[in-house]
Amino acid sequence: DIQMTQSPSSLSASVxxxxxxxxxxxxxIGTSFNWYHQKPGKAPHLLINDASNLEPGVPPRFxxxxxxxxxxxxxxxxxxxxxxxxxxxxxxSLPLTFGGGTKVALK
Amino acid sequence: QVQLVQSGAEVKKxxxxxxxxxxxxxxxxxxxxxxxxRQAPGLGLEWMGMINPKYNHATYSENFQGRLTISRDTSxxxxxxxxxxxxxxxxxxxxxxxxxxxxxxxxxxxxxxTLVTVSS
Numbered sequence: 545d546i547q548m549t550q551s552p553s554s555l556s557a558s559v560x561x562x563x564x565x566x567x568x569x570x571x572x573i574g575t576s577f578n579w580y581h582q583k584p585g586k587a588p589h590l591l592i593n594d595a596s597n598l599e600p601g602v603p604p605r606f607x608x609x610x611x612x613x614x615x616x617x618x619x620x621x622x623x624x625x626x627x628x629x630x631x632x633x634x635x636x637s638l639p640l641t642f643g644g645g646t647k648v649a650l651k
Numbered sequence: 652q653v654q655l656v657q658s659g660a661e662v663k664k665x666x667x668x669x670x671x672x673x674x675x676x677x678x679x680x681x682x683x684x685x686x687x688x689r690q691a692p693g694l695g696l697e698w699m700g701m702i703n704p705k706y707n708h709a710t711y712s713e714n715f716q717g718r719l720t721i722s723r724d725t726s727x728x729x730x731x732x733x734x735x736x737x738x739x740x741x742x743x744x745x746x747x748x749x750x751x752x753x754x755x756x757x758x759x760x761x762x763x764x765t766l767v768t769v770s771s
Contacts, residue, residue, distance in 0.1 A: 578757060580696075587746055587761035588696065593754070631696055635756030639712040640686075640698040 546570050548632050550643035556651045563619040565646045567610075567632035575611045576636040582645075583628040591630075592617065624650060653677040655747055655762035662768045668735040671765045673747030680728035681705040684750035686758055687721060687732045689743040697743075701750070702730060737769045 547570040557563050569577075575595040580588040590599050592608040595615055605620045619626055627650055632643040658672045673685065687699040700711040702721045709721040720733045730747055745765045748758040 576756075580758075587748075587764055588758075589761065590757060590759050593757045599759070633696075633756075633758075635754070638710060639714075640756055642696040642698070645695045 545639055546573065546634050546637065546641055548634060548641050548643040550630075550632055550646050552646060553644065554647040554649070556649045557622050558651045559622055559624060561622045563622050563626075563648065565617045565630055565648075567615045567617075567643050569613045569615070569634055572612050573634045573636040576634055577610070577615055578633045578635065579608055579617050580631045580633065580642075581626075581628055582631065588631060619648075622648075622650075653749065653760045655749060655760055657745075657747060657762040657765045660766040660768070662770060663737050665738055665769055665771055667737050667769075668733055669737060669767050670731060670733045671745050671747075671767070673730045673732075673762050675728045675730070675749070678749070680723075681725055682752060684755040685721075685723065685730040686748045686750060686756075687719075687730075687745060688748055688758070689745045690764075691740070691743040699732070699745075701755070704730065734767075737767075739769050741767065742769045743767060 549568045577595045579592040581591045582588040596608045607618050629645045629647045631645050654676045656674045661669050663669050681704045684701050686701040689697050700721050702709040704723045718735050723730045747762040749760040751757040751759050
């Protein structure tokens with residue numbers, strides 16, 4: 545199985561801060577890679593697909609980049625509604641696996 | 652609009668089985684893979700398996716081989732999962748999620764989640 549390693553596991557930042565989360569795959573997955581956001585008590589929702597494509601309705605302050613084994617998610621200006629946990633996921637092969645999550649909180 | 656509505660919370664004893672349903676609407680059910688993902692309390696997401704409703708073909712994570720059965724009812728556009736031989740470690744929120752037509756593993760729509768508590 546492909547292992548997905550996220551860092552950091554948690555962070556706190558102020559409104560307006562630039563925030564970057566990274567995810568490393570245990571082998572080359574090209575751009576078969578998604579980011580999800582989960583608010584407390586809610587189901588996850590798809591934020592970015594194919595490493596860099598924003599889902600409809602996702603604000604442009606979010607961006608994704610990377611390919612191969614190294615990926616990143618950047619929030620250019622953190623907003624209160626961005627708190628929660630972010631998960632990466634590969635889909636190059638089965639089983640699908642997720643990263644351990646990055647919990648984002650407001651300072 | 653796309654909707655996935657899951658059955659309600661369950662409390663089960665160790666060794667029992669649980670069945671969770673996921674009733675869908677707003678799209679052509681047989682055209683989209685349906686996935687099951689679980690999340691233990693305070694932990695991350697674990698993919699369990701998926702089904703192609705058109706051909707009734709299910710694929711499972713090896714972590715659940717022999718214990719998990721995913722099925723579908725095309726007459727009611729409902730996907731279901733049954734997990735047997737429950738242990739305390741199976742206490743989790745279970746989600747159904749719909750794949751995309753173009754990329755089956757873009758989990759673009761999710762159910763609200765079903766809490767399963769395994770307790771003696």
